[in-house]
Amino acid sequence: MNVIETNSLVYTFGSKPVLNGIDLTVQRGSVFGFLGPNGSGKTTTIRTLLGLAHVPEKSVMLFGKDIRTHRIEILKNIGSLIEYPALYNHLNGYDNLHILCNLTSTPKKRIKELLDLVLLTDDSSKKVSKYSLGMKQRLGIAAALLTDPDLLILDEPTNGLDPAGIRDMRHLIKTLNQDFGKTIFISSHLLYEVEMICSHLAILNEGKLVFQGKASELRNKYAKLLLVDTSDNKKSAELIEQQYPVKLTEDLLEIVVKEENDAAVISRILFRNDIDIYRLEPRSQNLEELFFNLTTND
Numbered sequence: 001m002n003v004i005e006t007n008s009l010v011y012t013f014g015s016k017p018v019l020n021g022i023d024l025t026v027q028r029g030s031v032f033g034f035l036g037p038n039g040s041g042k043t044t045t046i047r048t049l050l051g052l053a054h055v056p057e058k059s060v061m062l063f064g065k066d067i068r069t070h071r072i073e074i075l076k077n078i079g080s081l082i083e084y085p086a087l088y089n090h091l092n093g094y095d096n097l098h099i100l101c102n103l104t105s106t107p108k109k110r111i112k113e114l115l116d117l118v119l120l121t122d123d124s125s126k127k128v129s130k131y132s133l134g135m136k137q138r139l140g141i142a143a144a145l146l147t148d149p150d151l152l153i154l155d156e157p158t159n160g161l162d163p164a165g166i167r168d169m170r171h172l173i174k175t176l177n178q179d180f181g182k183t184i185f186i187s188s189h190l191l192y193e194v195e196m197i198c199s200h201l202a203i204l205n206e207g208k209l210v211f212q213g214k215a216s217e218l219r220n221k222y223a224k225l226l227l228v229d230t231s232d233n234k235k236s237a238e239l240i241e242q243q244y245p246v247k248l249t250e251d252l253l254e255i256v257v258k259e260e261n262d263a264a265v266i267s268r269i270l271f272r273n274d275i276d277i278y279r280l281e282p283r284s285q286n287l288e289e290l291f292f293n294l295t296t297n298d
């Protein structure tokens, strides 16, 4: 069953079209990455999914039901974290969840389970004002999970986090999906970030989807670059260009590769020709380069 389905979804701010006919399909059990540059319409799409923006009938369906006619029922089964979590900074983590438990008539034992899950048990009696942004985000996710919804919608969950915060967030998303069966919809403007954790992706550009499918399908659609610096870049370029497209810049080689083991193939070519490698570094295309490929290669 599709957890989210949008049908030719359109949305305008005044006379400005922001979403231009979006057909999203998010299957149960997936970690779905919703990618797009700033201003492409991600937050607006999420607002439509949560019934916060007025849309035509049947254009936004969740769990097979129309958000226009079944909003309350649908929202009971969604946990969301949009921008920063709304928390009481002067209270500790436990008490924040306790208040929400009372509001939602959730049994108190759920608090301990969730604090364990989001790795905040040891900090549960600390005031939230003393939490790092990553800890606040994780407490926000615990709050969103209180009523055990099937779908979790996270808007840029790693924005502003330090590397440790990003690692914890990735781990949490994986656990929620694999061990607890949650379907997770994540918006982001970072390609490598969603590629790493998502099973499926959609890419939005100027209110239109330019790609939707499995993350592995996207990987096959675009090339990666390998940046290489050697003891003899000119000779290296001549050797490598027999097998790979290569550009010789002032101080390095930019080689277009596709397979994981291309780096090994290239190092063997150079090694056989007595060329030393000083640097060999993969670089993914950024979103702009990817858009260019997606819109010109098809």
Ligand SMILES: Nc1ncnc2c1ncn2[C@@H]1O[C@H](COP(=O)(O)OP(=O)(O)OP(=O)(O)O)[C@@H](O)[C@H]1O
Binding pocket: 013, 018, 036, 037, 038, 039, 040, 041, 042, 043, 044, 045, 189
């Ligand atoms: N309240 C509003 N009134 C008018 N235009 C708006 C409003 N909110 C957003 N927009 C415009 O709609 C477009 C899409 O915005 P949206 O916030 O959905 O994009 P986004 O992909 O989430 O970007 P970001 O990552 O920067 O939040 C942008 O051009 C934005 O300027």
